[in-house]
Amino acid sequence: xxxxxxxxxxxxxxxxxxxxxxxxxxxxxxxxxxxxxxxxxxxxxxxxxxxxxxxxxxxxxxxxxxxxxxxxxxxxxxxxxxxxxxxxxxxxxxxxxxxxxxxxxxxxxxxxxxxxxxx
Numbered sequence: 001x002x003x004x005x006x007x008x009x010x011x012x013x014x015x016x017x018x019x020x021x022x023x024x025x026x027x028x029x030x031x032x033x034x035x036x037x038x039x040x041x042x043x044x045x046x047x048x049x050x051x052x053x054x055x056x057x058x059x060x061x062x063x064x065x066x067x068x069x070x071x072x073x074x075x076x077x078x079x080x081x082x083x084x085x086x087x088x089x090x091x092x093x094x095x096x097x098x099x100x101x102x103x104x105x106x107x108x109x110x111x112x113x114x115x116x117x118x119x
Contacts, residue, residue: 001026002025002026002027002108003023003024003025003026003110004022004023004024004096004097004098004108004109004110004111005022005023005110005111006020006021006022006094006095006096006110006111006112006113007020007021007022007023007113008020008021008113009094009113009114009115009116010114010115010116011116011118012086012115012116012117013086013117013118013119014086014087014088014117014118014119015085015086016086016117017082017083017084017085017086018083018086018115019080019081019082019083020036020080020081020083020094020096020113020115021078021079021080022034022036022078022079022080022081022096022110023077023078024077024078024079024096024098025077027098027107027108029072029074029077029098030053030054030074031053031100031101032053032098032099032100032101032107032108033050033051033052033053033098033099033100033101034050034051034053034070034072034079034096034097034098035047035048035049035050035051035096035097035098035099035106036048036049036050036070036079036081036094036095036096036097037094037095037096037097038090038092038093038094038095038115039092039093039095039112040089040091040092041091041092043092045095046061046063046092047061048060048061048064048068048081048094049061049064049068049070049081050070051070051071051072051079052101053101054074055071055072055074058070058071063089064083064090067083067084067085067086068081068082068083068084069081069082069084070082079096081094083115086115086117087117088117088118089117090115090117091115091116091117091118092115093112093113093114093115094112094113094114094115095109095110095111095112096109096110097109097110
């Protein structure tokens with residue numbers, strides 16, 4: 001079956017770094033646009049970053065631009081989010097999500113991984 005499994009979350013101090021991974025299976029990963037979306041405690045979903053199906057184009061929310069880097073390895077079926085200079089306001093559950101090229105709806109979502117930024 002289709003699976004998106006996030007990993008790499010944890011507790012980190014402000015200014016620290018984490019790298020999140022999202023392992024995809026059960027679908028043609030290289031045909032999908034991938035995104036990271038987060039949900040802070042008591043808040044709604046916030047889009048963080050996206051990457052096109054081939055990995056040649058990336059976009060970021062203003063809140064993370066310059067600090068986060070999205071990438072993908074289509075041969076491994078894995079999406080990444082390198083998170084540097086972390087701030088307490090980055091604390092959230094981070095989800096990876098997949099949509100087909102040219103479609104507006106996300107077809108698949110992972111279960112999420114918790115990132116906590118605190119001293």
